[in-house]
Amino acid sequence: MNPGAAWHGGGSAGPRRFEAAGKPGRAFWIGAMGLGAALLVGLGVLSMVLPKQVMNAVMPVFMIVFLGGYLVFFVFGLRGKKVLLDVHGDRVVLDEGRGGEFPFSGAALSLWHMASVGVDMGTVLHLSGGGRRLLIGGRDHRPGAGLTMSAPPVDSVDVFLPADAFDALLACVSSATVAPRAASGPWRCALLPSTISPRNLLATMAPWLGSVVLTGVVSMALAALGGLDSGLGRMIALPLLGVILVAGLVLTVTRSMRKGPALEIEVDPRELRLRDPGTGRVLAAAPPSAIATARGVYRVYSRGAVFDYATLALRIPGHEDVILYVQDTRFGWGDAVQRGSAPAYVVGPPDWITLVEMFGARPFLVVRGS
Structure with missing residues (x-):
């Protein structure tokens, strides 16, 4: 999985097809609310027309059938649907033309924000055509230093691609459309306060x-x-x-x-620095080779469900352990790890993948459902 590479443009050499995943649309949520309203109306009608004894006998059957159907509706609806993206020259054709055509002219890039946590979960390509807009997300994609984020961050997209396919889509966009910039400076990663600590x-x-x-x-x-x-x-x-x-x-x-970063990691070829984002003061610094790591898992119980989150502890000399996690249960460790302490910081999937690779833990990383 590519955490995001600098893009070099170049245009499309010919038609190319991508299979994206679509999220449930407005029709799904209208249908869900309609079914809920139908349940209430149905119960009211039955209670008025049926005798009490019959109602007591019918009610369990009615609830089992309705709730079973409602659950099936939600399971299949939330899985989303496959959407075809065909690149023809200077435009993207959505779902073989049924969803419209969106030229690359005026395209822009932005971050894909996870509003509930405050971290970034990928990159978004903004296209528009025929008075409509199309937001194509690159899940787990970290934009390289050579990409310009000219559009404001968004917290929802119309369709999304895995990171490597998103990079391939960007390669089809003309360099005159999404202007690259020169890569410079160290790699930075914001650590936000954990939402499960x-x-x-x-x-x-x-x-x-x-x-x-x-x-x-x-x-x-x-x-x-x-x-x-x-x-x-x-x-x-x-x-x-x-x-x-x-x-x-x-x-x-x-x-x-208020989801501002609590700490910031800054890495260049020589050393890793832990900074206070408010003052810019360096709290600790060491060569990456001198930083030990410990992989773990933190279990959260919520409303009768159990969630296991992969954690990574960075042991930077001169500073207490920096324990972070990614709030995405797709990520886990392929081997047996111990349950760790509650993580103090959270990062988004793109930064998580980069950090895991940086400290040599990529062979142990498991990404479910990708």
């Missing part, structure tokens, strides 16, 4: 938890002073307590949306 989760939830505690303290104080004994006192207390809770909720949501 108990410590980070507690820090994010602190305003809400604090507002709940403060509400309890204020309520007890008002009760002790007799402020809740009268109607007027309760009319004043309830809005006050509501404001405290709303303020805690707003602060919690605001903090969860």
